[in-house]
Amino acid sequence: MSGRLDLDRMARIFPNRRSLGRSMIAAGIFNLPARTPQPFEPRAPLPQSLTQPRRTLPTHLFPTTPLPTNLLPTILLACYGPLMTTQLRKAGANWVDGDRFFDREAELEELRERVQNGAHTLLTAQRRMGKTSLVRELLRQLEDDGHYATVFVDLEAANDPADAIAEIAIRAKPVQAVWRRIQSFFANHLRTVGGRIDEVALSELKVRLRAGIDAGNWQHQGDQVFAALAASERPVVLAIDELPILVNRLLKGADYRLTAERRAATDEFLAWLRKTAQEHRDAVVLILSGSVGLEPVLLQADLSAHANIYQPLELHPWSHDTSSQCLAALAQTYSLDLPDETRAEICRQLRCCVPHHVQQFFDYLHQHLRRNHRNSATIDDIRLVYERDFLGVRGQVDLEHYEGRLRMVLGVEGYTTALALLTEAAVNDGLLTDNAIRLYRNAIASSGTDNTVPIEVVLYSLEHDGYLEVRPDGYRFVSRLLEDWWRARHGRFFTPIQDRPI
Ligand SMILES: Nc1ncnc2c1ncn2[C@@H]1O[C@H](COP(=O)(O)OP(=O)(O)O)[C@@H](O)[C@H]1O
Numbered sequence: 001m002s003g004r005l006d007l008d009r010m011a012r013i014f015p016n017r018r019s020l021g022r023s024m025i026a027a028g029i030f031n032l033p034a035r036t037p038q039p040f041e042p043r044a045p046l047p048q049s050l051t052q053p054r055r056t057l058p059t060h061l062f063p064t065t066p067l068p069t070n071l072l073p074t075i076l077l078a079c080y081g082p083l084m085t086t087q088l089r090k091a092g093a094n095w096v097d098g099d100r101f102f103d104r105e106a107e108l109e110e111l112r113e114r115v116q117n118g119a120h121t122l123l124t125a126q127r128r129m130g131k132t133s134l135v136r137e138l139l140r141q142l143e144d145d146g147h148y149a150t151v152f153v154d155l156e157a158a159n160d161p162a163d164a165i166a167e168i169a170i171r172a173k174p175v176q177a178v179w180r181r182i183q184s185f186f187a188n189h190l191r192t193v194g195g196r197i198d199e200v201a202l203s204e205l206k207v208r209l210r211a212g213i214d215a216g217n218w219q220h221q222g223d224q225v226f227a228a229l230a231a232s233e234r235p236v237v238l239a240i241d242e243l244p245i246l247v248n249r250l251l252k253g254a255d256y257r258l259t260a261e262r263r264a265a266t267d268e269f270l271a272w273l274r275k276t277a278q279e280h281r282d283a284v285v286l287i288l289s290g291s292v293g294l295e296p297v298l299l300q301a302d303l304s305a306h307a308n309i310y311q312p313l314e315l316h317p318w319s320h321d322t323s324s325q326c327l328a329a330l331a332q333t334y335s336l337d338l339p340d341e342t343r344a345e346i347c348r349q350l351r352c353c354v355p356h357h358v359q360q361f362f363d364y365l366h367q368h369l370r371r372n373h374r375n376s377a378t379i380d381d382i383r384l385v386y387e388r389d390f391l392g393v394r395g396q397v398d399l400e401h402y403e404g405r406l407r408m409v410l411g412v413e414g415y416t417t418a419l420a421l422l423t424e425a426a427v428n429d430g431l432l433t434d435n436a437i438r439l440y441r442n443a444i445a446s447s448g449t450d451n452t453v454p455i456e457v458v459l460y461s462l463e464h465d466g467y468l469e470v471r472p473d474g475y476r477f478v479s480r481l482l483e484d485w486w487r488a489r490h491g492r493f494f495t496p497i498q499d500r501p502i
């Protein structure tokens, strides 16, 4: 028996899915449409819109003529390579846009096109790949263009549909025409002493809106909020981040148990969202995203059909080339000398260049050089920073978030299986063989525990969320960093399954 998922079943579940996982694409079940390369004239004069930044960059940080840093670096470097150097400010702890945002031109263009076509999107990628940043940057650009009104909603803290609707309503406040309608609909709840609603804090307004929505009327109130959005004179782009976290919470509650009642409530919410999104598709375009995949969550409850109206868009890691350009741009901004070979070494260490990891590497390196009063890096610096800072306790903090998300999606039992499978791979040079998977399946079956998360679902989640990729004889860690982290944290006292006494 193979450890991989039943591909036929998956193809039936997700007939329109174009990025269900590398295995399925590789198996030829889903074909990626070929991208038409954008023609460009080498060394053509820069269009005026590109030479005039949308935002004025702080000149004290940019001693040379400021250019927007989110231009298509590849094209610019190809056309003007020797004449210009892109600059980029370091990311903080959060998502980035504007002068901290790099690359992703193709994805921005794709998303923009979908918005213009009224197509709803489900943005998928593993954590820290830059989903929120991509959406924020798109919304920023759309706002600048002035053709669309944009609303960004984060549902990480939402517990139920009523919370979600209150959050959407409050985040629509900056769109005045929409907010006026919401205000008049919720007039009873928003009535304030003296009627000075603009002086009431956002958090207070949200509490009042939320008081007007309950388990019995959320669909009706939600319809009203969407009707207000749809009545805006400009079409609205509604970005909903962390929807899968709410769906997962609805399905499993605080005890991570999937019950029939919870499944029915989740079904009802997703069916409503689907119906509403279809009804207003010309006026309100949805972009859904989240730090856990929606499909693995839905698959566990057999609710996958609800995802069919959202066109998936998979955000990939940066290529080594793009990452190297990003590092060069950061180095330029902070006056560091990062020769080609040091940038190549950073990419080699990471193997899979998740933008956050590239940024984090630069930050550690910057701190290291600063402490040593140097501004030029060597290959030895790169290796030292990787081993000491990235793999050290401080660097591993990020891994806790990864583990937390896995626990959230898979529950205690599924997480235990995932922990074993990933550690097995980490101590075996990154490889999880089909044979090891077979042994785990047998061990789980003979343990007599009522394991509600089958090993196939665990593997699907691990593949979907970017931990593992399919290889001819099993799976392999995608990111070298994640593999090394995992080994450093869990590998020490671990015995591979075939070495265990029977
Ligand atoms: N386009 C980008 N340009 C520069 N840095 C990026 C970009 N996308 C992501 N990052 C880096 O990754 C981090 C995480 O980005 P975020 O958008 O929050 O990812 P996600 O939503 O996928 O978890 C950011 O803080 C930043 O360091």
Ligand SMILES: [Mg+2]
Pocket: 131, 132, 133, 241, 290, 291
């Ligand atoms: Mg995010």
